[in-house]
Amino acid sequence: MTIDVLTLFPEMLQPFLTASIVGRAQQAGAATIRCTNFRDFAEDRHHSVDDRPFGGGPGMVLMCEPVFKAVDYVESQQEGRPTKILLTPQGERLTQPIAAELSREPWLVIVCGHYEGFDERIRTGIGAREISIGDFVLSGGESAATVLIDAIVRLIPGVLGDDSSAECDSFSNGLLEYPQYTRPRDFRGMEVPEVLLSGNHEAIAKWREEQSILRTADRRPDLLNRTGLIE
Secondary structure, eight states: EEEEEESOOOHHHHHHHHHHHHHHHHHHTEEEEEEEEGGGGOSSTOOOOOEOOTTOOSEEEEEEHHHHHHHHHHHTTTTSEEEEEEEHHHHEEEOOOHHHHHTTSEEEEEOBBBBOOOOOOHHHOOOEEEEEEEEEOOSSHHHHHHHHHHHHHHSSSTSSSTTHHHHTTTTTTTSSOOOOSSSEEEEEEEEOOGGGGSHHOOOHHHHHHHHHHHHHHOOOHHHHHHTTTTO
C-alpha cells in the first residue's frame, strides 16, 4: 500500500511514521508513506497557501491553487488512480469497517486541512472522500491523519504478525473487546477469572463472547442495536 499525505506540516508526522507498527510496516515493505508539503506549490514569493474568506469572517481559508497542484503532482508520481481522502469535521465518521475498507486500497492520498478549512472548490473539485475522526475540531488535519493511518496500516495483512489479533479488537465484530489478563494470577487481591486458567478453549471462547456482550451493553448499548443482538 502507498499512502501520500498532503500537509503544511510534514515534520509533525515524521516521528509517528517511523515508530511502532507503522514504522515496522514500512521497514517490511507492507506500506510506503510519503509526505508532500503543498506550500511547495504556492505561486508567490511568500509561498502563501491561505487567504481571507470572501464575505468576511474570522481566520484564513486554504487556497485552491497549491492544494490542486500538490494533488496533481502526487498523482503523477505513479500509475493508477488513488483513493483521495479529505480530513474534515464535516466528513463521515471513521469506523472500524471504514478502516478495513481503506486498508484494501492500493493507494491513498490524504489531504490535511489547516486554519479555518478549505476553499469549497477543493472539497468539490478533487473528488475526495471526506472523513472525520470525531465530533470535535483540531488545529489541523495532521493529528487526524495519524489516527487514520494507524487504523488502516495495522489491518494490512502481515503487519501485526498474527492477523487474528485484529479480528479480536473492539468494533471488529460490532462489539467492544472482552477483558484481557496476563501474569501474575493474583495482583493486590485482584484475581484472574478461573475460566481463563482452565485450558478449556470452548469455555474460554464462550466466556469471552459473554463478556464482550456485557461490556458493550454497559458502555455502548447503541452498538448492540446495530448488531441486532437487542431490538
